[in-house]
Amino acid sequence: MKKILKFWNNLNIKYKLFTITSALLLFLAFIIYLTLYFFMPAYYHQYKIELLKNSVNSIVEDSKFYDIDELQRRLYFLGKKQNVAMILTDDKGFIIFGKNEQHITNKYAGDIPMSNQVKEYTIRATIKLKDSPDFYHLEIVMPLQPIDEANTVLRSILPFIIISAFLIALFGAYIYSKTITKPLIEIINKEREEEKNRKEFIATISHELKTPITIISGQLEGMIYNVGKYKDRETYLRKSYDSTQELKVLVDEMMEISKNELLEKDLKIEAINLSEMLKELVNRQSYLIDDKNLKLIYKVENKLYIKADREKIIKVLNNLINNAIKYSPKGEKIIIKAYKSKASKTVVFEIENTGITIENKYLSDVFNPFFRVEKSRNRKTGGSGLGLYIVSKTLKSHNLYYKMESKKNSVLFTIYF
Incomplete structure (x- = not known):
């Protein structure tokens, strides 16, 4: 039994x-x-x-x-x-x-x-x-x-009834079970995949947090015991402070990810004027564009409306604009476009920055948490590795299609609203 x-x-x-x-x-x-x-x-x-x-x-x-x-x-x-x-x-x-x-x-x-x-x-x-x-x-x-x-x-006719009932029952049960279980299996597999990703994310977090904590701990211990170069407390206090700021940024981004996962099904969808939103976001970061002597090509149609969670879409667009500025070499171009597609009747947003490319083999990995194309994995030059992960999660929660393309001398990110 x-x-x-x-x-x-x-x-x-x-x-x-x-x-x-x-x-x-x-x-x-x-x-x-x-x-x-x-x-x-x-x-x-x-x-x-x-x-x-x-x-x-x-x-x-x-x-x-x-x-x-x-x-x-x-x-x-x-x-x-x-x-x-x-x-x-x-x-x-x-x-x-x-x-x-x-x-x-x-x-x-x-x-x-x-x-x-x-x-x-x-x-x-x-x-x-x-x-x-x-x-x-x-x-x-x-x-x-x-x-x-x-x-x-x-x-x-009992034998014929039994055989017919058996065959009909098997066929009906097969169709019914396949129809009913298909969405259930998809949900279960999705939950398992999310659980697997969550475990991998936690394991990666542990590693990412351990590095700055180890650095800060070593520097402070050296200063406490006046060991070698750590006698210069002024210099290493500043370095320790910088490490804590990196740690703070990392923790804030992880908190943002946790918040997004909890509120993923609680989106406040509303009609948003994308044209006005982009204009405001670009103006906020104009000083960074000028500081790197970047040429901004801005082609956004007027009165483009989308339906989305305002707060979350602002973070997505701001992240993409900030990334384009951060990773573009001085003197390059940033091209921002938004228009209504005549073919699909959808609003399309594009942001392209020149002077940089991404190997095709990395294009599917850039949306993974803590992934950095920058070989040194330095947060000062390569970021925390969570920006595009947050962008990806937010757009998926909105059921929006997006893609990243690497061209001959530029990187293009597209969102279809």
Whole structure:
């Protein structure tokens, strides 16, 4: 039993759902079959008897308006419709009308239903016609054998019913399980991937935090014990302070990532004037552009509107503009464009900085946390390695398509809103 439970617990959710659904469908088919087998004959007996009673009562009640010809016509259609044997006699016992009368016995059953073991049901009525002083006696016998034979037929086709139900159950369960489990499996795989990335991220964080902490600890220890070059406390206090600032920036960015993950599903979507937003962001960093003697080519159409979380998109655009300034050599160009695509009817944002390229093999890695193209991995020249990771996470939370391309002498980043 434990082995069976263990095997069941280890089964894929798709196969579990397939097995359960198949079993339920087969069980349902079995219940329907048993219901038909045991209850249909009795129910159908009662239904046919009630139908015959109502028909006979209707004829008896309306017979006072009939003549003998109309009565015979009515009885003919009753016998034809309900497949019964009948005989109509007068007070002297002479047969006035008959249909399959050879099946009628001389023993009157009266207006009493027979048990299921008896294969006939008999009903008798007295009829009075208009303009006639005589009474007529009607006896109708309804065979129940064809109804009981339905059970025999059901029993004979049971193997075919079982095979058909089994095949239909398997096919239905397969389609159902595949349709239902596909999104579930996608969600589970996504959760597993996110958990894996989270663990890798934490491991990388530990390494990234350890480096500045080790540097600060070593410098402070050297100054405490006046060891060698660390006797120059003024110089190394400044270096220790610089290391703490790097550490602060790193911690702030990690806090931002954690915040984004927590609030990823709580976006405050609103209509934003992208044209005005870009103008304001570029103006904020104009002094950095001038400081590096960069040439800004600004081609942004007026009144471009997008739907996004204002605060998060500001951080994305600001990060991209800042990166373009930071990594562009002095005297190069920064090209910022925003326009509405005529083909896709979407707003497109592009930022391109010249004088720098990225090897194609690194293009898919630049969005990973702590990845730096800069070989020295120096935070002063290569950044923390979290900027584009934050950009990527934010754009994905908005379901926006983006891409980075490395050209002959430039790097281009594009967002499709």
